[in-house]
Amino acid sequence: MSPVSPTHRYDEAKHPRGSSGRFAVKQSAEAADVTLETATTPAPNLAMGPVETSEALWCEACEEAFTVDDAERLYECGTCGAVSTERRCEQCHKFMARSEEPGCPHCQEPVEATPVLVVVDHDGRTVRVEDYDADGPAKKVRDAAEKAKADERAASEAAARLAAKRANAAEGTAATVEPGVVLIDPDDTSRWASRDAEVLSVRHVETPEGPIVVMKTYSHGLRTVVRRADAKVPVAATVAEYPTEDRGPNGRRLNADDFGGARFNETFDPKMSAVSAPSNGIEVIVGSASRSGGTLPVVALMLGQRNHTGSIGGMVTYLGVFDDPEKAESALGEFERAADALAAARAEHPPAASDDEDEAWDVAHRVAGWDSVSTRRNEFVHTEAAASLDLQIGLSSWHRDKGALLHLSNSAQNAAMTDPDTLRRAVAEARRHLPTLTGIPTRPDVVDDKI
Numbered sequence: 001m002s003p004v005s006p007t008h009r010y011d012e013a014k015h016p017r018g019s020s021g022r023f024a025v026k027q028s029a030e031a032a033d034v035t036l037e038t039a040t041t042p043a044p045n046l047a048m049g050p051v052e053t054s055e056a057l058w059c060e061a062c063e064e065a066f067t068v069d070d071a072e073r074l075y076e077c078g079t080c081g082a083v084s085t086e087r088r089c090e091q092c093h094k095f096m097a098r099s100e101e102p103g104c105p106h107c108q109e110p111v112e113a114t115p116v117l118v119v120v121d122h123d124g125r126t127v128r129v130e131d132y133d134a135d136g137p138a139k140k141v142r143d144a145a146e147k148a149k150a151d152e153r154a155a156s157e158a159a160a161r162l163a164a165k166r167a168n169a170a171e172g173t174a175a176t177v178e179p180g181v182v183l184i185d186p187d188d189t190s191r192w193a194s195r196d197a198e199v200l201s202v203r204h205v206e207t208p209e210g211p212i213v214v215m216k217t218y219s220h221g222l223r224t225v226v227r228r229a230d231a232k233v234p235v236a237a238t239v240a241e242y243p244t245e246d247r248g249p250n251g252r253r254l255n256a257d258d259f260g261g262a263r264f265n266e267t268f269d270p271k272m273s274a275v276s277a278p279s280n281g282i283e284v285i286v287g288s289a290s291r292s293g294g295t296l297p298v299v300a301l302m303l304g305q306r307n308h309t310g311s312i313g314g315m316v317t318y319l320g321v322f323d324d325p326e327k328a329e330s331a332l333g334e335f336e337r338a339a340d341a342l343a344a345a346r347a348e349h350p351p352a353a354s355d356d357e358d359e360a361w362d363v364a365h366r367v368a369g370w371d372s373v374s375t376r377r378n379e380f381v382h383t384e385a386a387a388s389l390d391l392q393i394g395l396s397s398w399h400r401d402k403g404a405l406l407h408l409s410n411s412a413q414n415a416a417m418t419d420p421d422t423l424r425r426a427v428a429e430a431r432r433h434l435p436t437l438t439g440i441p442t443r444p445d446v447v448d449d450k451i
Contacts, residue, residue, distance in 0.1 A: 053129055055115035059104035065118045065126040072103030074110055083110060158189040165189075170237040174213040174227035177202055179256070182236040182243065183217060183225065196236070197223060198243045201256035203324060204229070205439035212447050214296070214323070214439050219243050222259050222385055224289070224296060224323070226447045260320060260327055260385035262334035268345065269394030272407050277399070279303050280419040282319070282426040286433050287378035288442045289323060295442045296323045299433045300381050301426055303408070303415055317408065317415035319426075321385045325437045331388075332427045338391040338406055339427070343420040345393045345404035351418070352401045373425040375433075387411050 056065040075096035076082070077089040082096070085108050089096050101110040117129040123138040131139050169186050177183075181199045188196070197217035205212050211229040216222060220243075227233060244254035283302045288295035304316035319335070322328035387410040396405050396416065406417040417423060441447060 051119050051132070051134065053117045053119050056118045056126070057102060057104075057111050057113075058116045058118070058128060059106065059109060059111050061109045062104065062107045064104065064106050065128075066105055068102070068115065070105050071111070072105050072108055074099040074101060074103040074108070084108070162187075162189045168237050169234050171232050171234050173229065174215070174231045174233050175204070175211070175229040177213065177215060177233055177235070182239050183215075184234050184236050186234050196243060197225070200244070200254070200259070203439055207440050209444065212440070216256060216259065216385075218247075218254055218259075226296070226441055228447045231447070258388055260322060260324075260331070261388035262320065262331040262338075263388060263390050264334045264338045264341070265390060265392040266341070267392065269392055269407075272392070272394040272396045272405070273398070274409075274414060275396040275398055275405060275407055275416050276414050278402060278405060278416045278418045279317070280417055280422050282373050282422055284373065284375045284426060284429045284433065285378055285381055286375065286436060287381045289321070289384070290380035290382045295380065295446065297436050297438055297440075297442065298323045298381050299328060299430055299437060300383065301430055303417070317413045318383055318386050319389060319408065321381065321383055323385075323437055323439065325434045328430070328434055328437065332430055334391060335423055335427050338393070339420040339423040341393050342404065342406045342417070342423070346418070346420065349395060349404040351403035373422060373429050375429060386413065389413070 055068075057068055057071055058065055072085050074083055074085060075087055076099040077084075077092055077094065077096045079092045079094060080089065082089050082091055083099060083103075084090070084096070085103060087095055099110065100113065102113055103109065104111050118126050119129050119132045121127045121132060121138045121140070123140055125138065125140055127139045133139070133142070136142065165184060165188075166186050169184060177199055179199050179201055182196055183199060184196050197219040199215050199217050200222075201216045203214040205214060213227050213229055215225045215227070217225050242253060246253075248254045248258060281304055283304070285300040285302060287298065287300075289298045298321055300321040301319035302316050303319055320328065320331050322331065389408050389410050392407050393404055394407060396402065396407075399405065399416075402418060404418075406420075406423070408415045408417070
C-alpha cells in the first residue's frame with residue numbers, strides 16, 4: 001500500500017466546483033469502484049490480494065471520511081472570522097467570502113483540502129490507511145478497548161485523589177473559620193477541584209434564628225458562602241497550594257481587598273491610554289445578589305451611557321457590588337476623593353471645543369438627565385462583586401479635547417467619567433441604602449446549602 005505523495009495537494013483544476021457549490025469527486029485510479037458508504041461497504045477480503053484504497057477527505061473532529069463531492073461549501077466572515085455554511089454572518093449580518101477549505105458534511109467543521117488514502121476496515125467502516133491493521137481487529141474495536149483502559153485508569157486515579165483529600169480533611173464549624181482557610185468538598189474527585197475555595201474574609205451576623213457566618217471565598221472567581229455558626233464545615237488540614245496563589249498583581253496571593261473595593265491613585269497621568277469614551281449616568285441598584293443557592297441584600301453602582309429612552313445601556317461598568325456596609329463605605333469614600341480631585345483637575349484642564357462629527361452627534365442627541373443619578377430596586381442583582389477598581393485622574397491620549405478625565409479600571413473593566421457632581425450624588429444615594437446590607441439572607445434556607 002503506497003503512501004500519499006507529498007506533492008499530491010488539492011488542486012482546483014483537478015477538482016472543479018460543481019453547479020451545486022460543492023466539490024467534485026475524485027478517486028484514485030486503482031480504487032475507482034470503492035465507495036465511502038460506511039454502513040454498507042463490505043470488508044475487504046485479505047485473502048484475495050492487496051487491500052484497495054481510495055482518496056477521500058477526512059474530518060478529524062468526527063473521524064469520518066467523505067467524498068470530495070459531498071464536502072460542504074463554507075463561508076468565512078472577514079470581520080469576525082466566523083465560519084459557516086450560511087452565506088450571511090449571524091454576528092455581523094454581512095455576506096461572507098467563500099472559504100478555500102471544504103467543510104465536513106456531518107459537523108460542518110473545516111477540513112484539510114488535501115485528500116488522504118482510506119480503506120474499508122474489517123467491520124465495514126472507512127478508516128485512514130495508517131489506522132488500518134490487516135492482522136488485527138477493526139479500529140473501532142481497538143478504540144473501545146483503549147477507552148475501557150483509560151476509563152479504568154481514570155477511576156483509579158479519582159479514587160486515589162478522593163482518599164488523599166479525605167485523609168487531609170479536618171472538620172470544624174463555620175464559627176471557627178478564619179481567612180486563609182481552604183474550604184473543600186470531600187466528595188469532589190475531579191483533578192482540579194473547582195469547589196475547593198480559599199476564604200478571603202469572614203463576617204459574623206446575628207439573626208433572629210441565631211448567628212450565621214458570611215464567607216467570601218475564591219476558587220476561579222469570587223463566591224459567597226453562608227452557614228449557620230454551628231454548621232460543620234470541612235476544610236483542608238494542610239494546604240499544598242492556595243487557590244489564590246499567583247493570581248494577584250506581580251504574582252502575589254489575592255486577598256479580600258482585591259474585590260468589591262476602590263483604590264484612588266493621586267498621581268496625575270497626562271497620557272492615559274486605553275480609556276473608553278466617558279459615561280456620566282450612574283444607577284444605584286438595590287436588591288438581592290443572585291448566586292447559586294441563595295441571596296444576600298446588596299447595593300450596586302452601575303455606570304453607563306443613557307440611551308434615547310433615558311435608561312442606561314450599551315457598555316456598562318459596575319463601580320461596586322456591596323453586601324458589607326463597611327466595605328461599601330470604604331469604597332464610597334474613595335469615590336468621593338476621586339470626585340473632588342476630578343473637579344479640581346477639570347478646572348485646570350477644561351474641555352476644548354470639538355469639531356469631531358461623532359462627538360457633535362452625541363451631544364446633540366443626549367437625553368435629558370444623561371448625566372443624572374437614578375435608583376432602581378430589583379428582586380435580584382445579577383452580578384457578583386468585581387475586582388476592585390483603580391481610580392486615576394489624567395488626560396486621555398484618545399480624548400484630549402474632553403479635558404481631565406477620571407479613569408476607572410480593573411482587569412475586566414475600563415471606563416471614564418467627566419462629571420464629578422454625578423459621582424458625588426451617586427455616593428450620597430448609595431449611602432442612603434447601606435442600612436439594607438444586613439448580611440441576613442432573604443431566603444432562610446440559604447445557610448443550609450452546600451459549598
